[in-house]
Amino acid sequence: MSKVNAAQIKETPTEAIHDNKPADVDQVLKDIADYVHDYKIESPLAWETAKLCLIDTLGCGLEALNFEQCTKLLGPVVPGTIVPNGTKVPGTPYQLDPIRGAFNIGTAIRWLDYNDCWLAAEWGHPSDNLGGILAVADWLARTAKADSSKGTKVPMVKDVLEAMIKAHEIQGCLALENSFNRVGLDHVVLVKVATTAVVSKLLGLTREQTIAAVSQAWVDGQSLRTYRHAPNTMSRKSWAAGDACSRAVNLALMVKNGGVGAINSVLTAKIWGFYDVLFKGKEFKFQRPYGSYVMENVLFKISYPAEFHSQTACEAAMTLHHKLKEAGKTVEDIKHIRIRTQEAAIRIIDKKGPLHNYADRDHCIQYMVAVPIIFGRLTTTDYSDAVASDPRIDALREKMECVEDLKFSAEYHHPDKRSIGNAILITFNDGTTLEEVEVEYPVGHKFRREEGIPLLKEKFARHLRGRFDETKAAKIENASIKGVIEDWEVDKYVDLYVTEK
Numbered sequence: 001m002s003k004v005n006a007a008q009i010k011e012t013p014t015e016a017i018h019d020n021k022p023a024d025v026d027q028v029l030k031d032i033a034d035y036v037h038d039y040k041i042e043s044p045l046a047w048e049t050a051k052l053c054l055i056d057t058l059g060c061g062l063e064a065l066n067f068e069q070c071t072k073l074l075g076p077v078v079p080g081t082i083v084p085n086g087t088k089v090p091g092t093p094y095q096l097d098p099i100r101g102a103f104n105i106g107t108a109i110r111w112l113d114y115n116d117c118w119l120a121a122e123w124g125h126p127s128d129n130l131g132g133i134l135a136v137a138d139w140l141a142r143t144a145k146a147d148s149s150k151g152t153k154v155p156m157v158k159d160v161l162e163a164m165i166k167a168h169e170i171q172g173c174l175a176l177e178n179s180f181n182r183v184g185l186d187h188v189v190l191v192k193v194a195t196t197a198v199v200s201k202l203l204g205l206t207r208e209q210t211i212a213a214v215s216q217a218w219v220d221g222q223s224l225r226t227y228r229h230a231p232n233t234m235s236r237k238s239w240a241a242g243d244a245c246s247r248a249v250n251l252a253l254m255v256k257n258g259g260v261g262a263i264n265s266v267l268t269a270k271i272w273g274f275y276d277v278l279f280k281g282k283e284f285k286f287q288r289p290y291g292s293y294v295m296e297n298v299l300f301k302i303s304y305p306a307e308f309h310s311q312t313a314c315e316a317a318m319t320l321h322h323k324l325k326e327a328g329k330t331v332e333d334i335k336h337i338r339i340r341t342q343e344a345a346i347r348i349i350d351k352k353g354p355l356h357n358y359a360d361r362d363h364c365i366q367y368m369v370a371v372p373i374i375f376g377r378l379t380t381t382d383y384s385d386a387v388a389s390d391p392r393i394d395a396l397r398e399k400m401e402c403v404e405d406l407k408f409s410a411e412y413h414h415p416d417k418r419s420i421g422n423a424i425l426i427t428f429n430d431g432t433t434l435e436e437v438e439v440e441y442p443v444g445h446k447f448r449r450e451e452g453i454p455l456l457k458e459k460f461a462r463h464l465r466g467r468f469d470e471t472k473a474a475k476i477e478n479a480s481i482k483g484v485i486e487d488w489e490v491d492k493y494v495d496l497y498v499t500e501k
Helices: 027-038 044-064 098-110 126-146 157-177 188-202 207-219 236-256 274-278 293-297 308-326 343-349 365-375 391-397 406-413 446-465 470-482 490-495
Strands: 334-341 400-404 422-428 437-439
Touching: 027 157, 027 188, 027 207, 044 098, 044 126, 044 157, 044 293, 044 446, 044 470, 098 126, 098 236, 126 157, 126 188, 126 236, 126 490, 157 188, 157 293, 157 490, 188 207, 188 236, 207 236, 308 334, 308 343, 308 365, 308 422, 308 437, 334 365, 343 365, 343 400, 343 406, 365 391, 365 400, 400 406, 446 470
Parallel strands: 334 400
Antiparallel strands: 334 422, 422 437
16 A cells, blocks of 8 residues: 655645535524515505506507517417416416416517616616516416315505505615626626515415525526627526526526525635625625615606616707707717716726627617707607618717716715716817706606606506507507506406417
């Protein structure tokens, strides 16, 4: 037997020694489960805003169905499949299992980047969670009615609204102090976590099962966000939330069926946990406890289907379109355009060079400013190849410069302001300028809610009539705006949106 020299033996680093003692449950998991199961929503503003959020989100999904690239992704995996008592997809004839239903609804909702938004250390779209919430609630309602002998409670629209408020809060509070994009991760991880949590409650899971499901959501494969940025910007950013919703529903159902348990230290485990592997060793920070803050302060996209950091820039550009005419000038007279904006906007939508597709254009602040200056409008169809081929757009983009305004950046993060400021200054070839136009708060902001609500309802009505005939659209509009939809059974409300083809 050969002898082993002591020098040949490498000592095992302390951090690599495996301690197999049962891990304590991460506090983040416990806080989410406690909130989902125990917190009572008492804010009238949160309930009323949630109803507006519901109709606006469904309307955005209906509008997306007018785009073939979106509809190609929808429907059952196996063509022609109809699931008995399954989830119905608004605006379509599809009836699917809740996992596929969550993908369909979530993808349509998110496709046009026109649903509500939350801007903090991490940006995102909390109403994306409706894809999973509505799919599960509708399926549960139809299943309960199909076998009424079990006496299972039929979910009401109020249950959907409560789940929306709580999903908004979980996603939004996690986003307040924690930037996932700075470590290269896509914010849809928060959709997956929030949807998993609230869907667990809808499915009747216990607090411990909710902890298990949420732990699985954190450990599930996390998306890189490279498909949201040049040079790889593509349509995946429009279906990523639908994918997150479907994964969330699947995980919650796996836990419900007893096949999956909790990963107690999924975040804090040394070497292998989320913090060490994906968050540069940093733990999550929290600005406030879970309540109803996010729904109360959520940002609605009302005027323009544009990435939210550019909403006020679009509004300023529309004003400048009219001022340009009043001055007797054209876009050919423009030498330079300065856009004062927030740091976040520069990081995500300040984009030079060629724009290759719809997804590229609706995440380029220069494009979203050029179109309204030239045409006096910005609609979903203005990101099409046909409109983008107008040479004046790229010519104007080349004349633009984005600069950070430190005040805008600071007030973007201020919890009592949450402004999304932009200011545009046009300089002409002769050296003269138009007076700079500055807009701090978009119409969809809480500070402009009174102004925005009528416009939000008009947006919903427009989207209804873009998909349904007048009789059907009016019926949905009356029920949703004039009626008390929270007292409706979920399946009956969803049936209003169903089509035969």
